[in-house]
Amino acid sequence: MNYMLPATMDQSHDPTHPGLSGVEVGVIDFFVSAVKVLGMAKSIGEIYGLLFVSPQPLPLDVLCQRLSMSKGSASQGLKLLRAFGAVKTVYQPGDRRDHFTAEIEIKRLAAGFMREELQPRLTQGEERLAQIAQLGHTLPANAEGDFQRGRLAKLERWSDRSREILPLLGSLLD
Amino acid sequence: MNYMLPATMDQSHDPTHPGLSGVEVGVIDFFVSAVKVLGMAKSIGEIYGLLFVSPQPLPLDVLCQRLSMSKGSASQGLKLLRAFGAVKTVYQPGDRRDHFTAEIEIKRLAAGFMREELQPRLTQGEERLAQIAQLGHTLPANAEGDFQRGRLAKLERWSDRSREILPLLGSLLD
DNA sequence: TCGTTTGTTCAAGAAAAAATGAATGATTTA
DNA sequence: TAAATCATTCATTTTTTCTTGAACAAACGA
Numbered sequence: 001m002n003y004m005l006p007a008t009m010d011q012s013h014d015p016t017h018p019g020l021s022g023v024e025v026g027v028i029d030f031f032v033s034a035v036k037v038l039g040m041a042k043s044i045g046e047i048y049g050l051l052f053v054s055p056q057p058l059p060l061d062v063l064c065q066r067l068s069m070s071k072g073s074a075s076q077g078l079k080l081l082r083a084f085g086a087v088k089t090v091y092q093p094g095d096r097r098d099h100f101t102a103e104i105e106i107k108r109l110a111a112g113f114m115r116e117e118l119q120p121r122l123t124q125g126e127e128r129l130a131q132i133a134q135l136g137h138t139l140p141a142n143a144e145g146d147f148q149r150g151r152l153a154k155l156e157r158w159s160d161r162s163r164e165i166l167p168l169l170g171s172l173l174d
Numbered sequence: 175m176n177y178m179l180p181a182t183m184d185q186s187h188d189p190t191h192p193g194l195s196g197v198e199v200g201v202i203d204f205f206v207s208a209v210k211v212l213g214m215a216k217s218i219g220e221i222y223g224l225l226f227v228s229p230q231p232l233p234l235d236v237l238c239q240r241l242s243m244s245k246g247s248a249s250q251g252l253k254l255l256r257a258f259g260a261v262k263t264v265y266q267p268g269d270r271r272d273h274f275t276a277e278i279e280i281k282r283l284a285a286g287f288m289r290e291e292l293q294p295r296l297t298q299g300e301e302r303l304a305q306i307a308q309l310g311h312t313l314p315a316n317a318e319g320d321f322q323r324g325r326l327a328k329l330e331r332w333s334d335r336s337r338e339i340l341p342l343l344g345s346l347l348d
Numbered sequence: 349t350c351g352t353t354t355g356t357t358c359a360a361g362a363a364a365a366a367a368t369g370a371a372t373g374a375t376t377t378a
Numbered sequence: 379t380a381a382a383t384c385a386t387t388c389a390t391t392t393t394t395t396c397t398t399g400a401a402c403a404a405a406c407g408a
Binding site for chain 2: 027052106125135152169172
């Protein structure tokens with residue numbers, strides 16, 4: 001099976017991205033920035049961006065070629081994107097390679113991000129906080145001790161608050 | 175004026191942070207992680223964390239000493255935190271140095287973050303998108319062109335959506 | 349006015365994060 | 379079963395980001 005691009009696609013106007021059309025470069029660029037806001041690596045944005053504009057699902061080696069990216073980066077990037085549910089594996093008859101396609105329902109993308117990134121960190125913060133709360137009891141019974149106990153209590157209120165807000169965030173996206 | 179800590183504070187249990195009590199180390203640690211989630215440097219979390227547990231406003235040089243941090247980091251960190259409205263400058267009679275205290279209203283912290291970080295990036299994304307939209311008109315009148323035009327339209331809907339959601343986010347925190 | 353204190357900036361160094369690519373294992377098919 | 383294809387892992391290299399500290403500027407006070 002031939003996975004090379006149609007001739008029209010090779011007429012790139014961006015010398016740094018041979019094989020990518022202007023629109024493709026633009027969309028990839030857009031997702032690279034978007035993904036950085038979320039604290040993820042450039043490669044994640046590149047992969048998702050290319051899949052987002054591609055009518056057909058693409059296999060690993062095509063992603064590597066068109067993005068000039070190593071196999072390792074592409075493999076790890078796809079692994080993460082699948083964990084988020086941002087990329088789905090599609091079976092292509094007559095081809096041994098896995099093909100990947102972009103999930104474009106924003107609700108699901110957000111859900112994946114919350115599940116994989118936000119929730120674990122929130123839990124970790126809660127654990128950390130429980131540790132500190134122990135120390136709070138050892139604080140002296142003076143003005144400073146009182147103040148710091150108050151601050152610890154405030155931290156716990158923030159933490160509880162976050163737990164409540166996270167699900168609401170998802171419902172904003174309906 | 176003497177800004178050294180009371181003797182009790184020097185009985186630190188953490189050898190890597192002389193001059194910081196257990197509770198202080200814990201709270202700082204908490205904010206260092208929190209701040210990393212938001213994509214900011216460790217030093218930002220350290221400064222905010224120490225101010226958060228400190229009953230008195232602290233000047234630059236005290237922050238440097240207690241956090242074992244360079245003057246440059248502390249200065250830049252405070253600059254950023256002030257821009258966010260996460261730290262306020264407090265005048266201390268009889269002391270030439272600026273003193274800093276932590277803003278602890280979560281609503282204001284969130285507003286600062288949105289204003290300084292989210293809004294500019296959102297605007298930048300919109301500009302980027304306007305650029306790509308131009309290219310959309312040059313796409314061929316075939317299946318692939320139609321598909322990609324559809325994807326560009328979807329991106330614009332996402333962008334508009336984000337604009338609507340950002341203010342709602344703030345109202346969640348009331 | 350001149351020396352001192354305080355705070356900022358920025359080039360250079362250090363640390364952290366991401367990308368690479370060779371080695372590995374798994375799966376297919378000849 | 380052996381060769382070929384495909385994907386993953388991980389030690390190393392590269393890139394990016396953060397921190398440092400010295401130079402500078404500004405504000406004060408003697």
